[in-house]
Amino acid sequence: MKNTVELLGHYGSDEVIACSAWTSTSRKLDEKKRKRIPKLIDMLWSEGHETPFEKGSVHFLVDCDIASHIHLLKHRISSLNAESARYKELKEDKIFVPDDWPEAWQNELMLYAAHGNKLYHECIEALESRLGRKRAKESARFFKTYNSRIQADVQFNMRSFANFLKLRNSEHAQKEIREIAQNMLDLVKNIEDNPFRHTLNSWGY
Numbered sequence: 609m610k611n612t613v614e615l616l617g618h619y620g621s622d623e624v625i626a627c628s629a630w631t632s633t634s635r636k637l638d639e640k641k642r643k644r645i646p647k648l649i650d651m652l653w654s655e656g657h658e659t660p661f662e663k664g665s666v667h668f669l670v671d672c673d674i675a676s677h678i679h680l681l682k683h684r685i686s687s688l689n690a691e692s693a694r695y696k697e698l699k700e701d702k703i704f705v706p707d708d709w710p711e712a713w714q715n716e717l718m719l720y721a722a723h724g725n726k727l728y729h730e731c732i733e734a735l736e737s738r739l740g741r742k743r744a745k746e747s748a749r750f751f752k753t754y755n756s757r758i759q760a761d762v763q764f765n766m767r768s769f770a771n772f773l774k775l776r777n778s779e780h781a782q783k784e785i786r787e788i789a790q791n792m793l794d795l796v797k798n799i800e801d802n803p804f805r806h807t808l809n810s811w812g813y
Contacts, residue, residue: 609703609704610704610707611671611672611673611676611704611784611788612670612672613668613669613670613788613791613795614668614670615666615792615795615796615799616669616761617666618664618665618666618667618796618799618803619664620664620665620804621664621803621804622646622649622803622804622806622807623645623803624663624664625649625660625661625663625664625766625807626645626648626649628659628660628663629648629652629657629660630648645806646806646809649806649807649809649810650806650810652810653770653807654810658767658770659767661765661766661767661770661807662765662766662767663765664765664803665764665765665766666763666764666796667761667763668762668763668792668795669760669761669762670759670760670761670762671702671757672758672760672784672788673703673704673754673756673757674752674753674756674757675754675782676704676785677758679776679781679784680760680762680785687763687764688762689760689761690758690759690761691758691759691760693746693749694742694749695745696745697729698728698752698756699729701721701756702756702757702758703717703721703753703755703757704755704757704784705717705718705755706783708783717755721753721756724751724752724753725752727751728749729748731744731748731751732745735748766804772792773789773792773813777789777790793808793813796808797813
C-alpha cells in the first residue's frame with residue numbers, strides 16, 4: 609500500500625553536460641579541462657545557462673496514487689506514459705494508504721477503496737453487453753478512488769528534473785509527491801560513480 613519509485617536508467621553525466629556547453633568553443637577534453645567541469649557546471653546553472661543540462665536524462669518507473677499521478681502531470685516538463693484504465697481493466701486493485709493517518713481512518717479508507725473496487729469490476733461486467741467493453745471500462749473508472757495506485761513511466765532531462773524537484777521536493781508540496789521526488793533524488797544520487805554529482809551540487813543537493 610506504498611508508493612514506489614524505480615530508476616530504470618539514465619543518460620549522460622556532468623561531462624556530457626559540460627561538453628555540450630563547450631561546443632561553442634572546443635569540446636576537446638584533457639585532464640586539465642576535466643578539472644574545470646565542477647566550476648563550469650556551477651557557473652552554467654547559477655547564471656541561467658540551462659540548455660546544456662537537457663543533454664542528461666533520468667528515467668523512472670513510479671507506482672503511485674492517482675492524486676500524486678496528477679501532480680506528476682501538472683507543472684511538468686517531462687515525458688510521461690501511464691497505466692490506463694481506459695484500455696484495460698485494472699485487476700490488481702492497488703491502493704495507497706497515508707501512513708500519518710490514525711489507524712481507524714486508515715481502516716476506513718481501505719474499506720471505502722475496497723467497496724469502490726468491487727463496484728468498479730461489477731460495473732464493467734454489467735455494462736459490457738449494453739455499452740461494449742471499451743465504454744464499460746472507461747466509464748467504470750468513476751468508482752476508482754484517488755488512492756488507487758497506477759504505474760507511470762516518467763523521464764526527465766536534467767533541466768526539467770531540476771524544475772520538478774524545485775516544485776515537488778518542497779515543504780509546500782503534498783506529502784506523497786514530496787516523498788516521490790525525494791526518492792527520485794536519492795536514486796539519482798546513488799547511481800554508480802555518481803555521474804551527476806556536480807549538477808546536483810549546483811542545485812543545492
